[in-house]
Amino acid sequence: MVAVNRNIKTAEPTNIVIFGVTGDLSKRKLIPALVRMLNCGLVHDDSKIVGVVNNRTEEVWIELVREGMQEYSPEIVKSEKKWKKFLSRLIMVPGDLGDEATFERLAEALVEIDGKKNAMFYCAIPPDWYGKVTKGLESAGLAKEDEGYRRLVIEKPFGHNLESARELNKELQKVFDEKQIYRIDHYLGKESVQNLLVYRFANSIMEPLWNRNYIDHIQISASETIGIEYRAKYYEKSGALRDMIQSHLMQMMTLVAMEPPVEFSADAVRDEKMKVLRAIRSIKPEQIKIQTVSAQYASGTVEGEAAQAYVAEEFVPPESTTETFSAVRFYIDNWRWQGVPFILWSGKRMKARASEVMIRFRKPPFNLFDSHASVPAANALVFRLQPDGGVVLRLNAKKPGLTTDNEPMIMRAPYANNTEDVADAYEILMHDVLTGDGTLFSRADEVETSWAIVEPILNEWKKRLSITRYRSGSWDIPEMDELTRDCVGGWHKPLAQHE
Numbered sequence: 001m002v003a004v005n006r007n008i009k010t011a012e013p014t015n016i017v018i019f020g021v022t023g024d025l026s027k028r029k030l031i032p033a034l035v036r037m038l039n040c041g042l043v044h045d046d047s048k049i050v051g052v053v054n055n056r057t058e059e060v061w062i063e064l065v066r067e068g069m070q071e072y073s074p075e076i077v078k079s080e081k082k083w084k085k086f087l088s089r090l091i092m093v094p095g096d097l098g099d100e101a102t103f104e105r106l107a108e109a110l111v112e113i114d115g116k117k118n119a120m121f122y123c124a125i126p127p128d129w130y131g132k133v134t135k136g137l138e139s140a141g142l143a144k145e146d147e148g149y150r151r152l153v154i155e156k157p158f159g160h161n162l163e164s165a166r167e168l169n170k171e172l173q174k175v176f177d178e179k180q181i182y183r184i185d186h187y188l189g190k191e192s193v194q195n196l197l198v199y200r201f202a203n204s205i206m207e208p209l210w211n212r213n214y215i216d217h218i219q220i221s222a223s224e225t226i227g228i229e230y231r232a233k234y235y236e237k238s239g240a241l242r243d244m245i246q247s248h249l250m251q252m253m254t255l256v257a258m259e260p261p262v263e264f265s266a267d268a269v270r271d272e273k274m275k276v277l278r279a280i281r282s283i284k285p286e287q288i289k290i291q292t293v294s295a296q297y298a299s300g301t302v303e304g305e306a307a308q309a310y311v312a313e314e315f316v317p318p319e320s321t322t323e324t325f326s327a328v329r330f331y332i333d334n335w336r337w338q339g340v341p342f343i344l345w346s347g348k349r350m351k352a353r354a355s356e357v358m359i360r361f362r363k364p365p366f367n368l369f370d371s372h373a374s375v376p377a378a379n380a381l382v383f384r385l386q387p388d389g390g391v392v393l394r395l396n397a398k399k400p401g402l403t404t405d406n407e408p409m410i411m412r413a414p415y416a417n418n419t420e421d422v423a424d425a426y427e428i429l430m431h432d433v434l435t436g437d438g439t440l441f442s443r444a445d446e447v448e449t450s451w452a453i454v455e456p457i458l459n460e461w462k463k464r465l466s467i468t469r470y471r472s473g474s475w476d477i478p479e480m481d482e483l484t485r486d487c488v489g490g491w492h493k494p495l496a497q498h499e
Protein backbone atom coordinates (compact mmCIF):
# COMPACT_ATOMS: atom_id res chain seq x y z
CA MET A 1 0.00 0.00 0.00
CA VAL A 2 1.32 3.42 -0.97
CA ALA A 3 2.20 5.73 1.90
CA VAL A 4 -0.38 8.52 1.76
CA ASN A 5 0.54 11.80 3.36
CA ARG A 6 -2.31 13.15 5.47
CA ASN A 7 -1.92 16.57 3.86
CA ILE A 8 -2.46 15.20 0.39
CA LYS A 9 -5.36 16.77 -1.48
CA THR A 10 -8.39 14.49 -1.74
CA ALA A 11 -9.86 14.18 -5.19
CA GLU A 12 -13.50 15.12 -5.71
CA PRO A 13 -15.92 12.46 -6.98
CA THR A 14 -15.13 12.08 -10.66
CA ASN A 15 -16.27 10.00 -13.59
CA ILE A 16 -13.08 8.47 -14.91
CA VAL A 17 -13.75 7.81 -18.58
CA ILE A 18 -11.24 5.58 -20.34
CA PHE A 19 -11.05 5.41 -24.13
CA GLY A 20 -9.10 2.30 -25.05
CA VAL A 21 -10.15 0.52 -21.88
CA THR A 22 -9.65 -2.93 -23.43
CA GLY A 23 -6.05 -2.14 -24.41
CA ASP A 24 -2.75 -3.04 -22.87
CA LEU A 25 -2.09 0.25 -21.04
CA SER A 26 -5.45 0.04 -19.29
CA LYS A 27 -4.88 -3.57 -18.35
CA ARG A 28 -1.30 -3.23 -17.14
CA LYS A 29 -1.28 0.26 -15.67
CA LEU A 30 -4.51 2.25 -15.48
CA ILE A 31 -6.95 -0.22 -13.93
CA PRO A 32 -4.45 -1.59 -11.38
CA ALA A 33 -3.48 1.99 -10.43
CA LEU A 34 -7.14 3.00 -10.05
CA VAL A 35 -7.84 -0.06 -7.92
CA ARG A 36 -4.99 0.84 -5.56
CA MET A 37 -6.06 4.49 -5.50
CA LEU A 38 -9.64 3.54 -4.64
CA ASN A 39 -8.38 1.28 -1.88
CA CYS A 40 -6.29 3.95 -0.20
CA GLY A 41 -8.75 6.80 -0.72
CA LEU A 42 -6.81 8.66 -3.41
CA VAL A 43 -9.84 8.30 -5.67
CA HIS A 44 -13.09 9.42 -4.04
CA ASP A 45 -15.36 6.52 -3.12
CA ASP A 46 -18.22 7.99 -5.17
CA SER A 47 -16.24 7.90 -8.40
CA LYS A 48 -17.10 5.66 -11.34
CA ILE A 49 -14.86 4.13 -13.99
CA VAL A 50 -16.55 4.44 -17.35
CA GLY A 51 -15.15 2.29 -20.16
CA VAL A 52 -16.01 3.10 -23.76
CA VAL A 53 -16.02 -0.31 -25.41
CA ASN A 54 -16.51 -1.29 -29.03
CA ASN A 55 -17.67 -4.64 -30.42
CA ARG A 56 -17.92 -6.37 -27.06
CA THR A 57 -20.79 -7.13 -24.75
CA GLU A 58 -20.63 -5.96 -21.17
CA GLU A 59 -20.09 -9.56 -20.06
CA VAL A 60 -17.09 -10.01 -22.32
CA TRP A 61 -15.64 -6.68 -21.17
CA ILE A 62 -16.04 -7.52 -17.48
CA GLU A 63 -14.36 -10.86 -18.11
CA LEU A 64 -11.44 -9.04 -19.77
CA VAL A 65 -11.13 -6.73 -16.77
CA ARG A 66 -11.23 -9.70 -14.43
CA GLU A 67 -8.49 -11.50 -16.37
CA GLY A 68 -6.31 -8.39 -16.31
CA MET A 69 -6.84 -7.96 -12.60
CA GLN A 70 -6.06 -11.57 -11.92
CA GLU A 71 -2.61 -10.79 -13.26
CA TYR A 72 -2.08 -7.27 -11.88
CA SER A 73 -4.39 -6.91 -8.85
CA PRO A 74 -5.07 -10.53 -7.80
CA GLU A 75 -6.06 -9.57 -4.24
CA ILE A 76 -9.25 -7.93 -5.56
CA VAL A 77 -10.35 -10.87 -7.68
CA LYS A 78 -9.68 -13.34 -4.87
CA SER A 79 -12.03 -11.57 -2.49
CA GLU A 80 -15.65 -11.74 -3.63
CA LYS A 81 -16.56 -8.72 -1.54
CA LYS A 82 -13.79 -6.54 -3.00
CA TRP A 83 -14.49 -7.72 -6.56
CA LYS A 84 -18.21 -6.93 -6.21
CA LYS A 85 -17.43 -3.51 -4.81
CA PHE A 86 -15.10 -2.84 -7.72
CA LEU A 87 -17.70 -4.10 -10.21
CA SER A 88 -20.25 -1.68 -8.80
CA ARG A 89 -17.98 1.15 -9.91
CA LEU A 90 -17.65 -0.02 -13.51
CA ILE A 91 -19.92 1.36 -16.21
CA MET A 92 -19.70 0.44 -19.86
CA VAL A 93 -20.70 2.72 -22.72
CA PRO A 94 -20.78 0.78 -26.00
CA GLY A 95 -19.68 2.33 -29.26
CA ASP A 96 -17.10 3.16 -31.86
CA LEU A 97 -14.94 6.27 -31.29
CA GLY A 98 -15.41 7.24 -34.93
CA ASP A 99 -19.16 7.59 -34.37
CA GLU A 100 -20.60 10.78 -32.84
CA ALA A 101 -23.51 8.79 -31.36
CA THR A 102 -21.02 7.10 -28.99
CA PHE A 103 -20.29 10.46 -27.39
CA GLU A 104 -24.00 11.26 -27.12
CA ARG A 105 -24.43 7.94 -25.30
CA LEU A 106 -21.47 8.79 -23.08
CA ALA A 107 -23.01 12.18 -22.23
CA GLU A 108 -26.30 10.47 -21.31
CA ALA A 109 -24.50 7.92 -19.16
CA LEU A 110 -22.63 10.67 -17.31
CA VAL A 111 -25.89 12.51 -16.64
CA GLU A 112 -27.39 9.29 -15.29
CA ILE A 113 -24.62 8.95 -12.72
CA ASP A 114 -26.12 11.09 -9.99
CA GLY A 115 -24.47 14.27 -8.86
CA LYS A 116 -21.07 13.65 -10.42
CA LYS A 117 -20.34 16.39 -12.86
CA ASN A 118 -16.57 16.09 -12.86
CA ALA A 119 -15.01 14.03 -15.60
CA MET A 120 -11.54 12.94 -16.55
CA PHE A 121 -11.22 11.63 -20.11
CA TYR A 122 -8.25 9.32 -20.45
CA CYS A 123 -7.13 8.62 -24.02
CA ALA A 124 -5.38 5.25 -23.81
CA ILE A 125 -5.64 5.01 -27.60
CA PRO A 126 -3.30 5.55 -30.57
CA PRO A 127 -2.54 9.28 -31.04
CA ASP A 128 -4.23 9.48 -34.44
CA TRP A 129 -7.52 9.07 -32.55
CA TYR A 130 -7.01 12.06 -30.25
CA GLY A 131 -8.55 14.48 -32.76
CA LYS A 132 -11.68 12.36 -33.23
CA VAL A 133 -12.16 11.93 -29.51
CA THR A 134 -11.80 15.64 -28.72
CA LYS A 135 -14.27 16.50 -31.52
CA GLY A 136 -16.70 13.87 -30.24
CA LEU A 137 -16.45 15.24 -26.69
CA GLU A 138 -17.02 18.75 -27.99
CA SER A 139 -20.05 17.85 -30.07
CA ALA A 140 -21.63 16.05 -27.10
CA GLY A 141 -21.00 19.13 -24.91
CA LEU A 142 -18.59 17.20 -22.70
CA ALA A 143 -15.60 19.52 -22.93
CA LYS A 144 -17.27 22.52 -21.29
CA GLU A 145 -16.73 23.09 -17.60
CA ASP A 146 -20.20 24.45 -16.77
CA GLU A 147 -20.82 22.49 -13.61
CA GLY A 148 -17.82 20.36 -12.85
CA TYR A 149 -14.30 20.09 -14.21
CA ARG A 150 -13.47 18.33 -17.48
CA ARG A 151 -9.90 17.15 -17.96
CA LEU A 152 -8.34 15.43 -20.95
CA VAL A 153 -5.39 13.08 -20.50
CA ILE A 154 -3.24 12.05 -23.42
CA GLU A 155 -0.23 9.82 -23.71
CA LYS A 156 2.91 10.32 -25.78
CA PRO A 157 3.82 10.50 -28.63
CA PHE A 158 2.64 14.10 -28.88
CA GLY A 159 3.29 14.28 -32.60
CA HIS A 160 6.28 12.88 -34.48
CA ASN A 161 7.94 16.20 -35.38
CA LEU A 162 7.44 19.91 -34.79
CA GLU A 163 4.73 20.37 -37.37
CA SER A 164 2.62 17.43 -36.24
CA ALA A 165 3.01 18.48 -32.59
CA ARG A 166 1.78 21.97 -33.46
CA GLU A 167 -1.18 20.54 -35.36
CA LEU A 168 -2.06 18.26 -32.46
CA ASN A 169 -1.84 21.12 -29.96
CA LYS A 170 -4.05 23.27 -32.17
CA GLU A 171 -6.59 20.49 -32.51
CA LEU A 172 -6.73 19.91 -28.75
CA GLN A 173 -6.78 23.60 -27.87
CA LYS A 174 -9.69 24.25 -30.23
CA VAL A 175 -11.79 22.21 -27.82
CA PHE A 176 -10.02 22.30 -24.46
CA ASP A 177 -8.26 25.08 -22.63
CA GLU A 178 -4.54 24.32 -22.11
CA LYS A 179 -5.25 24.03 -18.35
CA GLN A 180 -7.67 21.16 -19.06
CA ILE A 181 -5.06 19.17 -21.03
CA TYR A 182 -2.74 16.75 -19.21
CA ARG A 183 0.05 15.36 -21.42
CA ILE A 184 1.45 12.37 -19.58
CA ASP A 185 5.16 11.69 -19.59
CA HIS A 186 5.21 8.73 -17.25
CA TYR A 187 8.87 9.41 -16.35
CA LEU A 188 7.77 12.56 -14.54
CA GLY A 189 5.41 10.43 -12.46
CA LYS A 190 8.26 8.30 -11.13
CA GLU A 191 8.95 9.19 -7.52
CA SER A 192 12.68 8.95 -8.12
CA VAL A 193 12.43 11.57 -10.89
CA GLN A 194 10.46 13.98 -8.70
CA ASN A 195 13.03 13.31 -6.04
CA LEU A 196 15.59 15.04 -8.27
CA LEU A 197 13.83 18.31 -7.46
CA VAL A 198 13.81 17.53 -3.76
CA TYR A 199 17.50 16.61 -3.76
CA ARG A 200 18.23 19.86 -5.55
CA PHE A 201 15.99 22.26 -3.70
CA ALA A 202 15.71 20.76 -0.22
CA ASN A 203 19.47 20.46 0.35
CA SER A 204 21.54 23.59 0.64
CA ILE A 205 24.81 21.77 -0.13
CA MET A 206 23.74 21.16 -3.74
CA GLU A 207 23.11 24.63 -5.06
CA PRO A 208 26.63 26.08 -4.60
CA LEU A 209 28.10 23.16 -6.62
CA TRP A 210 25.35 22.96 -9.24
CA ASN A 211 26.99 24.90 -12.04
CA ARG A 212 29.79 25.12 -14.60
CA ASN A 213 32.39 26.05 -11.98
CA TYR A 214 32.30 22.60 -10.36
CA ILE A 215 30.62 20.27 -12.85
CA ASP A 216 32.53 18.79 -15.78
CA HIS A 217 29.55 17.23 -17.53
CA ILE A 218 26.25 15.45 -16.92
CA GLN A 219 25.01 12.16 -18.36
CA ILE A 220 21.30 11.35 -18.31
CA SER A 221 20.57 7.81 -19.39
CA ALA A 222 17.88 5.18 -19.76
CA SER A 223 19.49 1.85 -20.47
CA GLU A 224 17.09 -1.02 -21.11
CA THR A 225 17.63 -4.74 -21.51
CA ILE A 226 14.30 -5.36 -23.25
CA GLY A 227 13.98 -5.15 -27.02
CA ILE A 228 11.08 -3.51 -28.81
CA GLU A 229 8.75 -6.33 -27.73
CA TYR A 230 5.54 -6.36 -29.80
CA ARG A 231 5.75 -2.68 -30.83
CA ALA A 232 7.60 -2.85 -34.16
CA LYS A 233 4.99 -0.87 -36.08
CA TYR A 234 5.21 2.04 -33.66
CA TYR A 235 8.95 1.75 -33.12
CA GLU A 236 9.84 1.66 -36.80
CA LYS A 237 8.34 5.14 -37.15
CA SER A 238 9.78 6.32 -33.88
CA GLY A 239 13.29 5.09 -33.05
CA ALA A 240 15.10 5.77 -29.79
CA LEU A 241 15.53 9.52 -30.30
CA ARG A 242 11.80 10.18 -30.47
CA ASP A 243 10.82 7.37 -28.11
CA MET A 244 13.10 8.27 -25.20
CA ILE A 245 15.25 11.37 -25.74
CA GLN A 246 12.79 13.94 -27.12
CA SER A 247 10.37 12.98 -24.38
CA HIS A 248 11.54 11.42 -21.14
CA LEU A 249 15.22 12.32 -21.12
CA MET A 250 14.81 15.92 -22.22
CA GLN A 251 12.20 16.35 -19.51
CA MET A 252 14.70 15.02 -16.98
CA MET A 253 17.35 17.36 -18.35
CA THR A 254 15.07 20.33 -17.66
CA LEU A 255 14.62 19.22 -14.04
CA VAL A 256 18.36 18.84 -13.57
CA ALA A 257 19.25 22.14 -15.25
CA MET A 258 16.43 24.52 -14.29
CA GLU A 259 16.71 27.44 -11.90
CA PRO A 260 14.79 27.23 -8.61
CA PRO A 261 11.15 28.06 -9.36
CA VAL A 262 9.48 30.82 -7.34
CA GLU A 263 7.03 28.25 -5.96
CA PHE A 264 6.19 24.58 -6.49
CA SER A 265 3.23 25.18 -8.76
CA ALA A 266 2.50 23.97 -12.27
CA ASP A 267 3.27 27.15 -14.15
CA ALA A 268 6.19 28.26 -12.00
CA VAL A 269 7.94 24.90 -12.52
CA ARG A 270 7.07 24.68 -16.20
CA ASP A 271 8.21 28.25 -16.84
CA GLU A 272 11.65 27.35 -15.49
CA LYS A 273 11.76 24.13 -17.53
CA MET A 274 10.86 26.13 -20.62
CA LYS A 275 13.76 28.52 -20.02
CA VAL A 276 16.14 25.56 -20.11
CA LEU A 277 14.67 24.30 -23.39
CA ARG A 278 14.94 27.76 -24.90
CA ALA A 279 18.61 27.97 -23.90
CA ILE A 280 19.58 24.68 -25.55
CA ARG A 281 22.00 25.39 -28.37
CA SER A 282 20.61 24.25 -31.71
CA ILE A 283 22.69 21.59 -33.39
CA LYS A 284 23.77 22.53 -36.91
CA PRO A 285 23.60 19.82 -39.60
CA GLU A 286 27.41 19.70 -39.90
CA GLN A 287 27.71 19.03 -36.12
CA ILE A 288 25.27 16.17 -36.04
CA LYS A 289 27.97 13.57 -36.74
CA ILE A 290 30.05 14.93 -33.87
CA GLN A 291 27.29 15.50 -31.32
CA THR A 292 25.09 12.44 -31.80
CA VAL A 293 25.31 8.65 -31.94
CA SER A 294 22.78 6.22 -33.35
CA ALA A 295 22.99 2.43 -33.49
CA GLN A 296 20.80 -0.65 -33.75
CA TYR A 297 20.90 -3.91 -31.83
CA ALA A 298 22.20 -7.05 -33.51
CA SER A 299 21.66 -10.51 -32.04
CA GLY A 300 23.38 -11.44 -28.80
CA THR A 301 22.76 -12.60 -25.25
CA VAL A 302 20.88 -10.49 -22.72
CA GLU A 303 20.79 -11.53 -19.07
CA GLY A 304 21.71 -15.07 -20.09
CA GLU A 305 19.03 -15.39 -22.81
CA ALA A 306 19.60 -15.39 -26.56
CA ALA A 307 18.22 -12.23 -28.17
CA GLN A 308 17.49 -11.76 -31.84
CA ALA A 309 18.58 -8.79 -33.93
CA TYR A 310 16.24 -5.80 -34.32
CA VAL A 311 15.86 -6.55 -38.03
CA ALA A 312 14.73 -10.09 -37.17
CA GLU A 313 11.86 -8.82 -34.97
CA GLU A 314 8.35 -9.38 -36.33
CA PHE A 315 7.20 -6.57 -38.68
CA VAL A 316 10.66 -4.97 -38.92
CA PRO A 317 11.89 -4.82 -42.53
CA PRO A 318 15.33 -6.43 -42.92
CA GLU A 319 16.78 -3.22 -44.39
CA SER A 320 15.58 -1.06 -41.47
CA THR A 321 17.99 1.64 -40.26
CA THR A 322 15.83 2.65 -37.27
CA GLU A 323 18.00 3.39 -34.24
CA THR A 324 17.45 1.42 -31.05
CA PHE A 325 20.24 3.36 -29.34
CA SER A 326 20.71 7.09 -29.52
CA ALA A 327 22.81 9.70 -27.79
CA VAL A 328 22.94 13.46 -28.10
CA ARG A 329 25.43 15.89 -26.63
CA PHE A 330 23.58 19.08 -25.79
CA TYR A 331 24.80 22.44 -24.52
CA ILE A 332 22.73 24.90 -22.54
CA ASP A 333 23.71 28.45 -23.31
CA ASN A 334 23.11 30.26 -20.05
CA TRP A 335 25.21 31.55 -17.15
CA ARG A 336 24.87 28.39 -15.09
CA TRP A 337 25.68 25.81 -17.74
CA GLN A 338 27.78 27.46 -20.46
CA GLY A 339 30.28 24.87 -21.79
CA VAL A 340 28.99 21.90 -19.72
CA PRO A 341 28.06 18.96 -21.97
CA PHE A 342 24.74 17.25 -21.21
CA ILE A 343 24.93 13.79 -22.70
CA LEU A 344 21.55 12.11 -23.04
CA TRP A 345 21.53 8.49 -24.14
CA SER A 346 19.15 5.58 -24.26
CA GLY A 347 19.29 2.12 -25.73
CA LYS A 348 17.41 -1.13 -25.88
CA ARG A 349 19.01 -4.56 -25.39
CA MET A 350 21.92 -3.08 -23.47
CA LYS A 351 24.06 -4.93 -20.98
CA ALA A 352 22.23 -3.60 -17.91
CA ARG A 353 18.92 -1.98 -17.09
CA ALA A 354 19.11 1.33 -15.25
CA SER A 355 18.02 4.94 -15.59
CA GLU A 356 20.45 7.40 -14.07
CA VAL A 357 21.50 11.01 -13.85
CA MET A 358 25.26 11.19 -13.35
CA ILE A 359 26.83 14.48 -12.31
CA ARG A 360 30.56 14.36 -12.91
CA PHE A 361 32.50 16.98 -11.03
CA ARG A 362 35.78 18.49 -12.18
CA LYS A 363 39.03 16.75 -11.31
CA PRO A 364 40.99 17.97 -8.30
CA PRO A 365 43.55 20.46 -9.69
CA PHE A 366 46.63 18.37 -8.74
CA ASN A 367 47.70 15.53 -6.51
CA LEU A 368 48.87 16.86 -3.17
CA PHE A 369 49.64 13.51 -1.63
CA ASP A 370 52.01 11.60 -3.84
CA SER A 371 53.90 13.16 -6.69
CA HIS A 372 54.16 9.76 -8.47
CA ALA A 373 50.47 8.98 -8.43
CA SER A 374 48.02 10.49 -10.87
CA VAL A 375 45.43 13.09 -9.90
CA PRO A 376 42.63 11.42 -7.88
CA ALA A 377 39.54 10.47 -9.86
CA ALA A 378 36.86 13.12 -10.23
CA ASN A 379 33.90 12.90 -7.88
CA ALA A 380 30.59 11.72 -9.23
CA LEU A 381 27.10 11.97 -7.85
CA VAL A 382 24.75 9.45 -9.41
CA PHE A 383 20.99 9.68 -8.99
CA ARG A 384 19.83 6.17 -9.68
CA LEU A 385 16.21 6.44 -10.79
CA GLN A 386 15.47 2.77 -11.40
CA PRO A 387 15.38 -0.16 -10.91
CA ASP A 388 16.86 0.35 -7.42
CA GLY A 389 16.39 4.06 -6.76
CA GLY A 390 18.89 5.92 -4.65
CA VAL A 391 21.98 8.09 -4.64
CA VAL A 392 25.60 7.11 -5.06
CA LEU A 393 28.44 9.48 -4.23
CA ARG A 394 31.89 8.63 -5.41
CA LEU A 395 34.64 10.10 -3.25
CA ASN A 396 38.35 9.38 -2.83
CA ALA A 397 39.71 8.04 0.43
CA LYS A 398 43.14 7.15 1.75
CA LYS A 399 44.25 3.60 1.13
CA PRO A 400 44.76 1.82 4.43
CA GLY A 401 48.36 1.46 5.56
CA LEU A 402 51.51 3.55 5.44
CA THR A 403 50.54 5.48 2.37
CA THR A 404 48.80 8.65 1.35
CA ASP A 405 47.69 7.05 -1.90
CA ASN A 406 43.96 7.17 -2.52
CA GLU A 407 41.29 4.82 -3.71
CA PRO A 408 37.64 5.31 -4.62
CA MET A 409 35.08 5.17 -1.86
CA ILE A 410 31.47 4.66 -2.84
CA MET A 411 28.67 5.92 -0.59
CA ARG A 412 25.28 4.47 -1.44
CA ALA A 413 21.92 5.54 -0.07
CA PRO A 414 18.81 3.70 -1.22
CA TYR A 415 15.77 5.90 -1.76
CA ALA A 416 13.06 4.02 0.14
CA ASN A 417 13.63 1.17 2.56
CA ASN A 418 10.22 -0.17 1.87
CA THR A 419 9.51 -0.30 -1.86
CA GLU A 420 5.82 -0.76 -1.09
CA ASP A 421 5.79 2.87 0.04
CA VAL A 422 6.81 4.00 -3.44
CA ALA A 423 3.83 5.03 -5.52
CA ASP A 424 3.49 3.91 -9.12
CA ALA A 425 3.91 6.68 -11.72
CA TYR A 426 0.32 6.25 -12.91
CA GLU A 427 -1.07 6.58 -9.40
CA ILE A 428 0.81 9.83 -8.90
CA LEU A 429 -0.13 11.22 -12.28
CA MET A 430 -3.81 10.26 -12.18
CA HIS A 431 -4.10 11.68 -8.69
CA ASP A 432 -2.59 14.92 -9.98
CA VAL A 433 -5.15 15.03 -12.80
CA LEU A 434 -7.98 14.40 -10.35
CA THR A 435 -6.77 17.22 -8.12
CA GLY A 436 -5.98 19.57 -11.01
CA ASP A 437 -2.20 19.76 -10.54
CA GLY A 438 -0.42 20.06 -13.88
CA THR A 439 3.15 20.36 -12.49
CA LEU A 440 4.25 16.93 -13.71
CA PHE A 441 2.68 17.21 -17.16
CA SER A 442 4.20 18.63 -20.33
CA ARG A 443 2.83 21.93 -21.50
CA ALA A 444 2.24 22.61 -25.21
CA ASP A 445 5.21 24.99 -25.49
CA GLU A 446 7.58 22.46 -23.87
CA VAL A 447 6.51 19.76 -26.30
CA GLU A 448 6.91 22.00 -29.33
CA THR A 449 10.28 23.38 -28.23
CA SER A 450 11.71 19.92 -27.59
CA TRP A 451 10.61 18.82 -31.06
CA ALA A 452 12.24 21.92 -32.55
CA ILE A 453 15.50 20.97 -30.78
CA VAL A 454 15.67 17.40 -32.09
CA GLU A 455 14.23 18.10 -35.53
CA PRO A 456 17.58 18.84 -37.28
CA ILE A 457 18.86 15.47 -36.01
CA LEU A 458 15.75 13.64 -37.22
CA ASN A 459 16.08 15.29 -40.62
CA GLU A 460 19.69 14.26 -40.96
CA TRP A 461 19.12 10.70 -39.74
CA LYS A 462 16.27 10.29 -42.20
CA LYS A 463 18.86 10.31 -44.98
CA ARG A 464 21.01 7.49 -43.61
CA LEU A 465 21.37 4.34 -45.68
CA SER A 466 23.03 2.18 -43.05
CA ILE A 467 23.48 2.13 -39.29
CA THR A 468 26.11 0.90 -36.82
CA ARG A 469 25.13 -2.34 -35.08
CA TYR A 470 25.88 -3.37 -31.51
CA ARG A 471 25.69 -6.81 -30.00
CA SER A 472 22.58 -7.28 -27.85
CA GLY A 473 23.57 -7.40 -24.19
CA SER A 474 26.75 -5.39 -24.69
CA TRP A 475 28.17 -1.87 -24.49
CA ASP A 476 29.85 -2.31 -27.89
CA ILE A 477 29.29 1.19 -29.23
CA PRO A 478 32.74 2.73 -29.76
CA GLU A 479 31.11 5.96 -31.04
CA MET A 480 30.05 6.61 -27.44
CA ASP A 481 33.69 6.70 -26.35
CA GLU A 482 34.26 9.23 -29.10
CA LEU A 483 31.25 11.31 -28.02
CA THR A 484 32.51 11.43 -24.42
CA ARG A 485 36.25 11.55 -25.16
CA ASP A 486 36.83 14.95 -23.54
CA CYS A 487 34.45 14.25 -20.64
CA VAL A 488 36.09 13.31 -17.35
CA GLY A 489 35.61 9.55 -16.85
CA GLY A 490 34.25 9.03 -20.40
CA TRP A 491 31.05 7.11 -21.08
CA HIS A 492 29.39 6.23 -17.78
CA LYS A 493 27.84 2.78 -18.05
CA PRO A 494 25.44 1.88 -15.25
CA LEU A 495 25.85 -1.26 -13.20
CA ALA A 496 23.16 -3.91 -13.17
CA GLN A 497 21.15 -4.18 -9.95
CA HIS A 498 22.98 -7.28 -8.73
CA GLU A 499 26.52 -6.02 -9.48
Ligand code: BG6
Pocket: 186, 224, 243, 355
Ligand atom coordinates in the same frame (compact mmCIF):
# COMPACT_ATOMS: atom_id res chain seq x y z
C1 BG6 B 1 8.14 4.32 -23.06
C2 BG6 B 1 8.83 3.93 -24.32
O1 BG6 B 1 7.68 5.64 -23.13
O2 BG6 B 1 9.04 4.18 -21.96
C3 BG6 B 1 9.36 2.53 -24.23
O3 BG6 B 1 7.90 4.03 -25.40
C4 BG6 B 1 10.25 2.36 -23.02
O4 BG6 B 1 10.07 2.16 -25.39
C5 BG6 B 1 9.53 2.86 -21.77
O5 BG6 B 1 10.58 0.99 -22.87
C6 BG6 B 1 10.47 2.89 -20.59
O6 BG6 B 1 9.73 3.15 -19.44
P1 BG6 B 1 10.15 2.52 -18.04
O7 BG6 B 1 9.18 3.12 -17.09
O8 BG6 B 1 10.04 1.04 -18.17
O9 BG6 B 1 11.56 2.97 -17.83
